[in-house]
Amino acid sequence: MNRRRPGARRAKQQRAPWLVLPLAAAAVAYVAVPFVALLQRAPWSNLSDLVGRPVVIDALRLSMTTALAATGIALLLGIPLAWVLARTRFPGRSAARALVILPMVLPPVVGGAALLFAFGRRGLLGGPVYDSTGFLLPFSMWGVVAANTFVAMPFLVLTVESGLRAADPRYEDAAATLGASRSMIFRRITVPHAAPSIIAGAVLCWARALGEFGATVTFAGNLQGRTQTMPLAVFLALESDRDAAIALSLVLIAVSLAVLLPLRDRWLSV
Amino acid sequence: MKLRVLRLLAVVSVPALVLAACGGDDAASSSTPGAPADEPALDGDIAVFAAASLTDAFTELGTAFESENEDVSVEFNFGASSALREQILAGAPADVFASANTSNMDQVVDGGASTGPENFATNQLQIAVPAGNEAGVTGLDDFANADLLIGLCAAEVPCGELGREALANAGVAPSVDTNEPDVRSLLTKVEAGDLDAGIVYVTDVLAAGDAVESIDIPADENVIATYPIAALTGAADAAVADAFVEFVLSDAGQQVLDSYGFDAP
Numbered sequence: 001m002n003r004r005r006p007g008a009r010r011a012k013q014q015r016a017p018w019l020v021l022p023l024a025a026a027a028v029a030y031v032a033v034p035f036v037a038l039l040q041r042a043p044w045s046n047l048s049d050l051v052g053r054p055v056v057i058d059a060l061r062l063s064m065t066t067a068l069a070a071t072g073i074a075l076l077l078g079i080p081l082a083w084v085l086a087r088t089r090f091p092g093r094s095a096a097r098a099l100v101i102l103p104m105v106l107p108p109v110v111g112g113a114a115l116l117f118a119f120g121r122r123g124l125l126g127g128p129v130y131d132s133t134g135f136l137l138p139f140s141m142w143g144v145v146a147a148n149t150f151v152a153m154p155f156l157v158l159t160v161e162s163g164l165r166a167a168d169p170r171y172e173d174a175a176a177t178l179g180a181s182r183s184m185i186f187r188r189i190t191v192p193h194a195a196p197s198i199i200a201g202a203v204l205c206w207a208r209a210l211g212e213f214g215a216t217v218t219f220a221g222n223l224q225g226r227t228q229t230m231p232l233a234v235f236l237a238l239e240s241d242r243d244a245a246i247a248l249s250l251v252l253i254a255v256s257l258a259v260l261l262p263l264r265d266r267w268l269s270v
Numbered sequence: 271m272k273l274r275v276l277r278l279l280a281v282v283s284v285p286a287l288v289l290a291a292c293g294g295d296d297a298a299s300s301s302t303p304g305a306p307a308d309e310p311a312l313d314g315d316i317a318v319f320a321a322a323s324l325t326d327a328f329t330e331l332g333t334a335f336e337s338e339n340e341d342v343s344v345e346f347n348f349g350a351s352s353a354l355r356e357q358i359l360a361g362a363p364a365d366v367f368a369s370a371n372t373s374n375m376d377q378v379v380d381g382g383a384s385t386g387p388e389n390f391a392t393n394q395l396q397i398a399v400p401a402g403n404e405a406g407v408t409g410l411d412d413f414a415n416a417d418l419l420i421g422l423c424a425a426e427v428p429c430g431e432l433g434r435e436a437l438a439n440a441g442v443a444p445s446v447d448t449n450e451p452d453v454r455s456l457l458t459k460v461e462a463g464d465l466d467a468g469i470v471y472v473t474d475v476l477a478a479g480d481a482v483e484s485i486d487i488p489a490d491e492n493v494i495a496t497y498p499i500a501a502l503t504g505a506a507d508a509a510v511a512d513a514f515v516e517f518v519l520s521d522a523g524q525q526v527l528d529s530y531g532f533d534a535p
Binding site for chain 2: 113116117120121122136139217218221223228232236238239240242
């Protein structure tokens with residue numbers, strides 16, 4: 001996993017072509033200014049009061065758990081799917097990829113509604129399951145995980161697929177000629193080679209899941225301690241108490257940075 | 271039927287009083303729809319920021335207002351009253367604000383964005399259940415039943431605040447499964463049968479048609495939502511903004527609101 005591409009170090013020391021630096025600086029500024037504005041509006045004096053409340057603790061715990069669970073499910077299903085998309089040819093492959101990416105372009109609220117039509121109490125699959133077992137995804141923590149997975153998995157699939165496409169197939173070929181089984185090649189060659197893209201994809205997936213709002217509120221509902229994630233708590237706080245909303249956002253940002261900052265370049269060099 | 275007649279009387283009389291009270295303004299701002307032809311024709315575009323629960327009624331009002339004033343165009347921005355309030359106070363180009371509660375309007379007035387709001391409609395709460403009412407909900411008491419899937423609006427938005435007030439009036443501690451961010455999303459879940467019951471506005475139940483059934487909340491437990499409207503001080507075209515407000519308060523406007531289930535203030 002620590003293998004670094006030969007060109008990585010050299011690329012860092014290159015001098016930037018004309019206009020690249022100013023444009024890059026503009027990109028950073030464009031993203032940074034709203035965050036600076038948010039910090040400037042932050043209610044620093046009573047921040048600890050605002051973020052220490054049970055509603056915040058509950059929402060943060062739920063957000064962390066569900067985003068992690070969604071990433072786990074996305075890894076379990078998404079890596080095999082990315083492999084199929086990258087390495088096999090079958091009729092309808094483009095259609096399959098388009099379908100998998102669809103949640104990225106779909107307004108999340110629509111995604112949540114579609115999930116309800118599928119897994120709701122009177123849904124396509126949810127209806128028969130509820131009638132026979134009484135099990136219900138909406139309004140439960142698993143509903144949040146389901147919504148997060150639906151929206152965030154495409155980020156993992158796309159990233160891993162491009163990583164698999166960039167990997168040199170000769171290692172796998174060599175392993176095959178040496179008698180390794182297909183599953184052994186997958187575990188010992190393919191996945192380790194794609195590790196940087198898998199990690200990058202997992203991080204993107206987790207980050208998207210952590211910020212998920214529309215599909216979650218539509219499919220899973222909003223109840224403190226059960227389905228109210230941080231974004232939902234922020235949204236509702238905005239309705240009544242802007243200071244609390246900003247304070248909650250700061251917590252979410254801090255948590256994200258705590259995870260994203262330690263990820264060095266090499267983990268993300270797909 | 272008797273109630274209906276009383277309501278119509280109120281619809282007719284209150285706006286008349288309001289218009290009479292406005293009579294002292296300058297000619298342009300008091301020009302009523304259907305006014306004599308010798309008054310200068312209105313000309314301009316206005317943006318009306320209105321509460322989400324007004325979506326259907328105000329869309330029809332806008333069309334009617336435009337057809338009475340050929341050179342006028344009305345654009346709407348529907349949303350949660352609190353979100354609209356934030357947008358207006360942040361300088362959004364709004365000419366008229368119609369809020370689902372008085373507190374959001376008060377904040378807009380306090381922020382200097384408006385003067386003299388008028389109440390133009392009221393709304394009541396009703397229990398909405400999916401068509402068929404499989405759970406057999408009969409009243410607010412059922413909201414305490416943990417076996418049912420119960421939804422309310424979140425306490426942060428008007429319908430949630432009022433719904434909790436009604437439950438408190440009935441002495442019911444609800445077993446809530448979801449606090450929806452707005453009344454429409456709550457209604458959608460009831461419509462789809464994902465919830466067994468929710469507390470929404472009468473107007474929403476009416477708009478949902480056959481997909482939901484309604485159960486009345488007794489008058490002594492029910493809570494009335496009051497809707498104020500005001501032309502904003504920063505209106506690009508004050509005459510048109512004032513005229514729209516008066517149109518909403520006029521007999522014609524009130525009849526449209528009545529047809530969507532709103533009561534006169």
